[in-house]
Amino acid sequence: MNAPSRRKFRREGEERRRQDLIDATLDSVAEHGLEGATVRTIALRAGVTAGLIRHYFPGKEDLLREAYAALMGRMTEQAKAALLMEDASPRRRLAAFVTANLNAPIIDQRVFSLWATFIGRAGADPALARAHREGYLGFRNEVEAVVAEVLAAERRKPDASELRHHAIAINAIIDGLWIEGCLAGEMFSPGELAAIGIKAIEAELGLAPEKQFQEK
Amino acid sequence: MNAPSRRKFRREGEERRRQDLIDATLDSVAEHGLEGATVRTIALRAGVTAGLIRHYFPGKEDLLREAYAALMGRMTEQAKAALLMEDASPRRRLAAFVTANLNAPIIDQRVFSLWATFIGRAGADPALARAHREGYLGFRNEVEAVVAEVLAAERRKPDASELRHHAIAINAIIDGLWIEGCLAGEMFSPGELAAIGIKAIEAELGLAPEKQFQEK
DNA sequence: AGGCTATTTATACACTTGCACAACAACGCC
């Protein structure tokens, strides 16, 4: 009796454990910030003990880096997925892209908290700044490509500088509305942000209102 | 000889010391994040010893709260200051407002780092979320007021909902471009962001290009 | 069934953290 009573455990596959630890890290950061994301908190959340982290990651910093990379990957992946409707008109695709970016699950307070917490350290951490830069430029290039298609369909031939300015402005509109939605989502009715975004972007591009909204 | 050699110090006025400690806190957070802002780091930066912090603030949390309040105060104060040109036309005032918000010192990586670091915790800290909400609504109301003036000068009578949507969109444009500028300022030539912002906002409001840019 | 090995736990350690408290000394007041 009064056995040493060591904790029971199961062995998991390496990839599974790494993902669990990364998810637990993101959860911890979202809930308590970077300061509250201690190895013990993370391990507890992942259902393991703290020592195990060092078996999968060289150190805590590496775990945080991989967690941030995973977050960015998921965000850009979701964002770009909305552009895959091949059969629609460029204008519809752009609208769908905006709509996807201004509704759940991309409008999400938890994701925003994570983004803000990590990006706040971009000024001090060059690796983090570079990761952001790449994600941002990738996103903006996607926007620029769709804008080019939209304008081409309207028989307009913008030069490179014009195109770039449109992409910067549209990116800003989406980012700005995304923040407003994440921070004060309940102040907007469903679909309102997307409607505002689409109208603003079409104004930026000088597009006439869609035919369906005009009198026949 | 080998006297105890206690550190020399000067007594400062209460307000001065509090401000120094708050500034040192913001510097520490900007440089090392919330995790790196320890009482010892902050005190060292302020040129005092750690114990003094407890003489001016009940605890570290209170110091952080006051530092965030000070940051928000300075940001909104600077932003609104650009609207004070009484003698200019509404349209010029709006343009000046945008220009002021999209150049130094408001476009600033350090300020952005601080904003992101603090706002990242808004999801978990209700007091912080409320502080943000108030600042945001105040800013948006300013925007809405100028927009109303601009449209009135154009003899247009927007209803409340229309006005609100314009304010939301314009706020998003400014915020989005602000972020782009803070995070990748060197990718834009001086004044470029402001020009993009003004064009996007005038498009949103359906304003014709200014007369000075049209052929006479 | 029984051992092998790598995953997992548990413990230890040096260091940092926020905070408490007593000693001290700078400055105003008489």
Place this chain on the structure above:
DNA sequence: GGCGTTGTTGTGCAAGTGTATAAATAGCCT
């Protein structure tokens, strides 16, 4: 000029930090 007030320092402490390492055991292979 001495003296009291109190701003300021220095030290101490318990709790928590990341990491190192040894001990244990779960699950695969034969």
